[in-house]
Amino acid sequence: MVRLITHNLLACHARGCTSNNFPLRFSDAQIETRKADFNADFIRAFMPKLEWSALVDAAKQLGDTSLPLEAPDMLDEEFLKNLHRVLLEIHIEEGSMTCPNCNHRYPISNGIPNMLLAEDEIA
Amino acid sequence: MPKDVIPVVVSADPGTYEDAHVHAIYDDIADHFSSTRYKPWPIIAEFLSEIPTGWMGLDAGTGNGKYLSLPPHPPGKIWSIGLDRSINLLRLARSAGGVTREVVLGNVLDYCWRKGCFDFAISIATIHHLTTSERRRVAVQRLLEAVSPNHGRVLIYVWAIEQDGLSKRSIPTNGECSTSGQDVLVPWVSSDREQNATNAHNGVARVYNRYYHMFAKGELIDLVKGAALASGLELGPQPGGETGARGVEIVREGWERSNYYIELRLWQVR
Numbered sequence: 001m002v003r004l005i006t007h008n009l010l011a012c013h014a015r016g017c018t019s020n021n022f023p024l025r026f027s028d029a030q031i032e033t034r035k036a037d038f039n040a041d042f043i044r045a046f047m048p049k050l051e052w053s054a055l056v057d058a059a060k061q062l063g064d065t066s067l068p069l070e071a072p073d074m075l076d077e078e079f080l081k082n083l084h085r086v087l088l089e090i091h092i093e094e095g096s097m098t099c100p101n102c103n104h105r106y107p108i109s110n111g112i113p114n115m116l117l118a119e120d121e122i123a
Numbered sequence: 124m125p126k127d128v129i130p131v132v133v134s135a136d137p138g139t140y141e142d143a144h145v146h147a148i149y150d151d152i153a154d155h156f157s158s159t160r161y162k163p164w165p166i167i168a169e170f171l172s173e174i175p176t177g178w179m180g181l182d183a184g185t186g187n188g189k190y191l192s193l194p195p196h197p198p199g200k201i202w203s204i205g206l207d208r209s210i211n212l213l214r215l216a217r218s219a220g221g222v223t224r225e226v227v228l229g230n231v232l233d234y235c236w237r238k239g240c241f242d243f244a245i246s247i248a249t250i251h252h253l254t255t256s257e258r259r260r261v262a263v264q265r266l267l268e269a270v271s272p273n274h275g276r277v278l279i280y281v282w283a284i285e286q287d288g289l290s291k292r293s294i295p296t297n298g299e300c301s302t303s304g305q306d307v308l309v310p311w312v313s314s315d316r317e318q319n320a321t322n323a324h325n326g327v328a329r330v331y332n333r334y335y336h337m338f339a340k341g342e343l344i345d346l347v348k349g350a351a352l353a354s355g356l357e358l359g360p361q362p363g364g365e366t367g368a369r370g371v372e373i374v375r376e377g378w379e380r381s382n383y384y385i386e387l388r389l390w391q392v393r
Contacts, residue, residue, distance in 0.1 A: 006204055006225045009179070013235045022237055034223060039199030045177020046202075049240070088199075091223070112213055115229040 012099035023054035024097035036088040128307040144334035153211035157187035178242035184249025188216025263350035275389040308332035361390035
């Protein structure tokens with residue numbers, strides 16, 4: 001599955017593409033929302049590891065503008081629940097992700113991103 | 124039914140050979156294979172149960188994803204992303220334990236992540252499917268790159284020449300394999316149930332020969348040493364002073380149920 005929690009970690013790895021290769025940009029995304037177990041402790045501890053602006057931008061590409069542009073200092077229950085929803089309940093089922101640097105396109109099919117490269121594209 | 128492994132010498136292009144003798148086979152046998160792989164090994168379950176809340180992990184070679192759901196309680200305490208080269212195994216992994224999981228189609232030799240973005244990484248019964256020692260070293264380097272240089276934890280399991288009494292396999296031994304391991308093909312015999320379902324081969328069991336590199340005693344430690352050196356990491360416990368030093372410590376290593384394992388922790392002096 002590709003959810004935004006995974007998208008926030010993925011980077012392009014095509015040959016020679018070593019800078020400005022994150023975050024990948026969604027195209028033609030078909031999304032589904034599904035409930036996931038909410039664990040406030042996980043979200044609170046995981047949050048500092050996020051690339052926040054990449055997450056805000058990716059959510060916007062999927063039509064979700066609920067996140068603040070800057071990560072807040074005060075993390076109340078309502079904020080954590082919304083962050084949980086954005087990270088773990090929006091599933092990108094079909095579409096693709098494109099590198100902002102080299103424009104390499106990684107397809108998503110049945111919720112699984114294909115990060116394989118052809119032999120001559122590998123770094 | 125053949126149970127013995129077959130010694131082999133790989134002379135073909137490694138990538139092409141692995142496609143034919145590992146990836147294509149797992150895509151074919153995914154369902155049957157998965158039905159035999161549901162019990163987590165104790166040391167791996169223990170490693171995962173000790174991971175702090177909020178940590179993100181990479182399972183490089185996740186197979187049917189049986190480790191993506193550990194620890195089971197409390198739900199969502201940690202997350203693991205499953206990486207595998209077999210799309211058919213990933214189709215099973217994405218709902219491992221009855222919960223939707225995160226899985227990515229990719230090769231453990233490639234690196235498709237932000238650097239050091241994971242807190243921990245496991246690679247269970249995967250690196251032994253790579254056909255050269257250089258490729259196996261690269262796979263370990265990818266794990267070292269994947270985790271945080273400050274606190275990253277890594278657990279690796281590979282198949283051992285040294286087999287336990289419960290194992291049904293008999294292992295050919297020759298003098299040379301005692302230090303450099305042994306390349307073998309391991310037959311997988313597709314089940315009758317599967318034969319009926321696919322209606323193929325008219326009841327003649329199909330045998331798939333999967334490639335494995337069976338590790339010699341000490342070989343996994345040497346592999347990690349080589350990977351640490353190539354990644355510019357010191358090997359050993361964290362020293363006192365010297366700011367900027369980076370390294371990896373072997374927390375424990377050993378043999379469990381026909382496999383060698385090694386647990387690592389990265390450190391950085393700031």
